[in-house]
Amino acid sequence: MKRAAASLIALALLVSACGDDAVGGGSTTTVVSGVSGSIHFSGGLEGRDETWVLESDGSVLGPDGYTGVIGAEDRVRLEAAVDAADFFDLDAEYLPDDLCCDRFLYEVTLTRGGVTHAVTTLDGADAPEALFELIQTFLAAVRPA
Numbered sequence: 001m002k003r004a005a006a007s008l009i010a011l012a013l014l015v016s017a018c019g020d021d022a023v024g025g026g027s028t029t030t031v032v033s034g035v036s037g038s039i040h041f042s043g044g045l046e047g048r049d050e051t052w053v054l055e056s057d058g059s060v061l062g063p064d065g066y067t068g069v070i071g072a073e074d075r076v077r078l079e080a081a082v083d084a085a086d087f088f089d090l091d092a093e094y095l096p097d098d099l100c101c102d103r104f105l106y107e108v109t110l111t112r113g114g115v116t117h118a119v120t121t122l123d124g125a126d127a128p129e130a131l132f133e134l135i136q137t138f139l140a141a142v143r144p145a
Helices: 002-016 072-085 129-142
Strands: 036-043 048-054 059-061 067-069 104-112 115-122
Antiparallel strands (some): 104 115
């Protein structure tokens, strides 16, 4: 319940930060610090190995020197996915007995409010569906379109 209230407060701050600036009458947007962290995934048929890092200010570091920034809408979607997965209360790993064969291994580490938690899972593992939705939301937010 506290986590949901904190997310609503963060969302309210984010929305209220959008508006006219005092000088030019234009629009300014301030991204409220929220979730930061990284996702590392490896495997698959192509043998991919990528790490994506999201800083609390919204800046993104990716493979091959990629840098970018996520927008406010992606930040809100990511925060909602973290809450939907109840990420900070998930087990540390969801791995099947058989780790074999061309599946992606995901290592997700997130920090919010000074709390850091890491979860490792594999495609096809018996893990909460909301965890896989969070992984897809994170990747969609940080990767270039």
